Amino acid sequence: MALLVAIGLLRATNRYLVDVANHQPSLFLPKLVEELTGSLSFGAFLPVLFLVLRRMRWTWLNHAATFVALSLLQTSLMMASRQVVFRVLGMPDFTYLPSLWRYLMEMPTQLFFYVVIVAGVWLFDRYREGQARELRAVQLESALSEARLEALRLQLNPHFLFNTLNAVSELMYERPRVADEMLSRIGELLRATLSATGQEHRLSDEWRLVxxxxxxxxxRFGDGLDAQVQDDPSLDELRVPFLLLQPLVENAIEHGGVGHQRRVRVEASRQGGCLTLRVRDFGGGRGTHVGHGIGLGNVDARLRHLYGDDAGVRLDPVDTGGSVVTVWLPARRWVVA
Structure with a gap:
């Protein structure tokens, strides 16, 4: 409504100033009445016009019929409203009588605004379609990424289980009590892992699983294993991928030993907005061995799906012996929904 009034006011002012410039001053009020009744009568049909444009097939014939109907109805309403307003304002000399020429003279202006509206509707519909396509693409990409992440996460459970059961089978006959105790601990860990519902959890929960x-x-190894977690309680509420460290610790234990002795250290630190996790072994050196095709490959894939280029994993040898796996990811706090 405000836009229609503004258009009428501007057109009336333009006509009045043209007369002044041509040294033919005239009354401003009749021009204002004419332009306001013209713009407002056109606006009265806009809801119907939008409804018709949404529902009709866009062909030249349909547009021509729609425009002609709009022109006749709008001009009729405009002339009728002008006669009423002129009489109410006591200006009978300016009564706007209907005629065929008046219908024809309004058509060019009406055609201009009709084309603008049709073009605007077409562009808006294309914009909405583009937005809808982008939204569907984002949703599909998100669903695909979530499916890949879930596949990677679920890959960890059988990987860990098979490796550990193999170790149990090796001990079953020689050390049955040890094998029984391992099975009990395995059941406890599996209950914890199978209860997970998301891709991330608190670092404190990750320490518990490790x-x-x-x-x-x-x-399994008894005194031959020296494995420690050097945690920092101030980092416990940071978010990390579920079961991120277990395959790295497994690799450190399996491939980082010297004889029957295995020593592993796990630690976390924060530098600004980056959380860094390190798994260090003190073995004879693993080079780039990642173990069983899972290990670093799984960790790297999950990190990239979750955080993109803001996260990664790297395996480096240590001069004094052994190697260290470094994981970095954004330091984001866990928020309870």
Whole structure:
């Protein structure tokens, strides 16, 4: 409504100033009445016009019929409203009588605005379609990424289980009590892992899972395993991928030993907006061995799906012996929904 009034006011002012410039001054009020009745009568049909444009097939014939109907109805309403307003304002000399020429003279202006409206509707519909396509693409990409992440996460459970059960089978006949204790710890860890519902959890929860896994390995290796978590309580509420460290600790234990002795250290630190996790072994050096095709490959894939280029994993040898796996990811706090 405000836009229609503004258009009428501007057109009336333009006509009045043209007369002044031509040294033919005239009254401003009749021009204002004419332009306001013209713009407002056109605006009265806009809701119907938008409804028709949404529902009709866009062909030249349909547009021609729609425009002609709009022109006749709008001009009729405009002339009728002008006669009423002129009489109400006591200006009978300016009564706007209908005629065929008046219908024809209004058509060029009406055609201009009709084309602008049709073009605007077409462009808006294309914009909405583009937005809808982008939204569907984002949703599909998100669903695909979530499916890939879930596949990677679920890959960890059988990987860990098979490796650990193999170790149990090796001990079953020679050390049955040790094998039984390992099975009990395995059940406890599996309950914790199978209860997970998301891709991320608190770092404190990750420490608990790592500790459970280390307990299983301590049963297996006894005094031959020295595995410790050097945690920082101030980092416990940061978010990390579920079961991120277990395959790295497993690799450190399996491939980083010297004889029957295995020593592993796990630690976390924060520098600004980056959380860094390190898994260090003190073995004879693993080079770039990642173990069983899972390990670093799984961790790297999950990190990239979750955080893009803001996260990664790297395996480096240590001059004094062994190697260290470094994981970095954004330091984001866990927020309870």
């Amino acid at each position: 500790s459970l896994y280390m307990d299983i390995q301590r049963v």
